[in-house]
Each structure stands twice: as C-alpha cells, then as structure tokens.
Amino acid sequence: MKCQEIVELLPLHVYGDVTGDEQAQIVAHLEQCAACRTEAEAYSTARRQLTQASPSTAAVDLAAIYRDENRRHLRRARWWQRLTWAAVAVAAAVLLSRCEIDVREQSLSVRWGGFNTERVHDSVVIVQPRPASEPAAADQVRILQELVHALAAMIATQDRDRQGELNTFRGELARLQKKIEAIYAETRHDVSALYAAQFGATRKESIP
Amino acid sequence: MAESEAEMLARWRRGDEDAFAHIVRRWQQPLARFLARLAESPDQVADLLQETFLRLHRAGARYHENGHFSAWLHQIALNVARDAARRRRPSAPLPSEVAAESAAVGEIDMADCLQHAVAELPQELREVLALRHDRGMSFEEISRMLGVPASTLKSRFTAALKRLRLKLEEFDPERES
Numbered sequence: 046m047k048c049q050e051i052v053e054l055l056p057l058h059v060y061g062d063v064t065g066d067e068q069a070q071i072v073a074h075l076e077q078c079a080a081c082r083t084e085a086e087a088y089s090t091a092r093r094q095l096t097q098a099s100p101s102t103a104a105v106d107l108a109a110i111y112r113d114e115n116r117r118h119l120r121r122a123r124w125w126q127r128l129t130w131a132a133v134a135v136a137a138a139v140l141l142s143r144c145e146i147d148v149r150e151q152s153l154s155v156r157w158g159g160f161n162t163e164r165v166h167d168s169v170v171i172v173q174p175r176p177a178s179e180p181a182a183a184d185q186v187r188i189l190q191e192l193v194h195a196l197a198a199m200i201a202t203q204d205r206d207r208q209g210e211l212n213t214f215r216g217e218l219a220r221l222q223k224k225i226e227a228i229y230a231e232t233r234h235d236v237s238a239l240y241a242a243q244f245g246a247t248r249k250e251s252i253p
Numbered sequence: 254m255a256e257s258e259a260e261m262l263a264r265w266r267r268g269d270e271d272a273f274a275h276i277v278r279r280w281q282q283p284l285a286r287f288l289a290r291l292a293e294s295p296d297q298v299a300d301l302l303q304e305t306f307l308r309l310h311r312a313g314a315r316y317h318e319n320g321h322f323s324a325w326l327h328q329i330a331l332n333v334a335r336d337a338a339r340r341r342r343p344s345a346p347l348p349s350e351v352a353a354e355s356a357a358v359g360e361i362d363m364a365d366c367l368q369h370a371v372a373e374l375p376q377e378l379r380e381v382l383a384l385r386h387d388r389g390m391s392f393e394e395i396s397r398m399l400g401v402p403a404s405t406l407k408s409r410f411t412a413a414l415k416r417l418r419l420k421l422e423e424f425d426p427e428r429e430s
Binding site for chain 1: 270273274277281282285286298299302303306307310311363364367368371382385386391392407410411414415417418421422
C-alpha cells in the first residue's frame with residue numbers, strides 16, 4: 046500500500062475497524078514511514094481527547110415528566126369528551142331529521158326513513174297500550190256520536206215547537222192589546238158624551 | 254440484591270413508576286454523554302435528555318422485551334436530537350462562530366474546542382461518531398440501527414475523524430507557539 050491508501054485507513058485502524066490483512070499491511074508500513082506514523086499518532090490523540098473530553102452531565106427532572114404526562118392525559122380526556130358530545134349531537138340531528146313521531150289517542154309510533162320518498166323501514170310502534178280494543182272503542186265513539194246527534198236533533202225540534210208557541214202567544218197578546226184599545230176608545234167616547242150632556246161643554250182631554 | 258434490567262423493565266411496563274425512576278437513574282448519564290455528541294450546543298443537552306425520557310415514558314407500553322432496550326433507548330435519543338436539529342433556528346449562531354468568539358477572549362480550552370468541533374460536524378457524521386466512539390457499537394450494528402450501509406458509515410466516520418483532527422490541530426496551543 047502507498048502512503049495515501051494507508052492514511053485513508055488510519056481513522057478506522059485506530060478503532061480496530063480494518064480487516065486482518067489491512068491491519069498487517071498498515072503495521073508494516075508504519076514501521077518504515079515516519080510521516081504516516083505521525084498521522085497515525087494524530088488520530089490516536091484525537092481519539093484519546095474525544096474520550097477525555099467528557100461531555101457535560103445532566104439530570105432528568107422526573108417531576109416535570111409526570112407533570113407533562115398528566116397534562117397530556119387531561120388534554121386527551123378533554124378531546125375525547127368533546128368528540129363524544131359532538132358524536133351525540135350529530136347522531137341526534139340525524140335521528141331527528143330522519144325520524145317521524147306520531148302521537149295518537151292510544152299509541153306512539155316512531156318511523157325513520159325518507160318522508161318524501163319511499164320509506165326505508167316500516168314503522169315501529171313503541172307504545173300501543175290496548176291495540177286489541179281499538180274496534181270496540183271506535184263503535185263506542187260512533188254510538189256516542191249518534192247519541193249526541195240525536196240529542197241535538199231533539200233539542201232543535203223542541204226549540205222549533207217553543208218558538209211556534211211563543212209566536213202564538215205574541216199574536217194573542219197583540220190581538221188582546223188591540224181589543225183593549227178599542228174598548229178604551231168606546232169608553233172614552235161614552236164618557237165624553239155623558240159630560241157634554243151634563244155640563245153642556247166638551248171636557249178637556251186629560252188622559253194621556 | 255440488585256434487580257436485573259429485564260425485571261425492572263417488566264415492572265415499569267406494568268405501571269410501576271419506581272421502576273421508571275430506577276431506569277432514569279441508570280441511563281441518564283450515558284444518554285447525556287451520547288446526546289452531548291449529537292447536540293449543537295452544550296446548553297441543549299439537558300432539554301434533549303428530558304425530552305428523551307419523556308418520550309420513553311410515553312412509549313413504554315410499546316416496548317417488547319427482546320434484550321435490546323439500550324439500542325431502543327438510544328434510537329429514541331437519536332430521534333430527539335434529529336428533531337431538535339430540524340427545529341434549529343436559522344438565526345442561531347453556528348458553533349464555529351461561538352468558538353471563534355470564545356477563543357478571541359481566551360476562554361476556550363481543548364475540551365471546548367472539541368465540543369465545538371463535534372457540534373460543527375454535519376448531523377449524520379455526529380451520529381456515527383457518537384454511536385461508534387461513545388457507544389462502542391460496531392459498524393454492522395450501526396448499519397442495522399440506522400438502515401445505512403456499513404461502508405457508507407465507515408466513510409462518514411473517517412470524514413468525521415479527519416475534520417476533528419484538523420480542528421484540534423488548529424486549536425493546539427503548543428502547535429501555535
């Protein structure tokens with residue numbers, strides 16, 4: 046090997062990282078070459094100084110690590126909490142936008158699916174207290190309605206009769222009133238005639 | 254009786270914080286020396302060390318005992334140092350500028366000179382220097398760890414030593430006199 050090749054291998058040689066063959070050639074060369082020996086010594090010095098120049102020491106702050114970890118766990122917990130609430134809100138919004146709630150007299154039905162299009166799912170009855178009695182109840186309602194209608198018709202008929210009687214009474218009253226007026230006019234004429242016969246003059250009107 | 258490292262690691266993985274504290278005491282100085290080689294300034298070492306053990310604490314559940322805890326821990330430290338190098342502010346003074354300034358006022362000694370010379374090396378040269386010189390790993394082991402061919406690593410190591418040697422000669426007081 047030439048000096049240039051030897052010098053290239055010297056850093057590895059100082060650390061024992063050359064092959065056995067290279068090691069033998071380098072040792073043989075260094076015995077004869079003072080310049081390369083100087084180079085080799087320089088690398089040995091560099092290695093020694095690297096070892097001696099002990100880098101600074103430092104200590105780990107364990108409490109700071111635990112504080113950081115606690116803060117991190119809290120942040121993660123808050124993040125998951127916010128995510129959970131957001132998911133619940135989205136789920137509620139989706140459910141409400143796709144859900145139809147039907148409250149009837151004796152049942153509560155909840156449907157989901159598109160309302161303007163064909164429904165995705167059949168309706169699901171959540172509450173239906175007395176499904177078997179529904180026909181009987183309808184009959185009862187119908188009978189009750191008929192009864193109410195009959196009562197209303199009876200009341201209307203009675204009203205018409207009462208109205209007729211009332212009109213009759215009014216007519217009788219008007220006739221009697223005319224009769225009284227006629228009697229009053231005859232009596233007044235008779236009284237005037239008697240006054241003139243007795244006193245020879247016409248009596249002044251005093252009756253309103 | 255001293256507890257073996259494997260038992261200590263097993264206790265730590267079960268959530269025993271005393272075991273973690275023991276691991277910190279066992280490894281903090283070797284890691285500080287390792288990180289000092291990788292850091293761009295001595296001031297960074299404490300922060301890098303703290304960050305390394307913080308990441309270790311978080312990654313504890315992912316560690317599977319295979320007898321390579323040391324390599325795993327140093328890999329974490331290496332990643333921490335790389336991240337710090339990426340975040341390095343462009344306006345921060347270069348180590349050589351700091352060294353030149355210190356030398357001008359007669360404050361620098363050989364150890365400082367070496368520290369600055371190492372800090373001035375490119376990151377990949379610092380890594381192979383720290384792993385080969387300080388950790389004593391073979392190039393084959395480093396190759397497996399970094400995923401870089403051993404021949405490339407040898408070239409980087411040779412380049413690093415050449416640069417350090419030149420820097421040391423520049424700062425050698427006897428040579429100057």
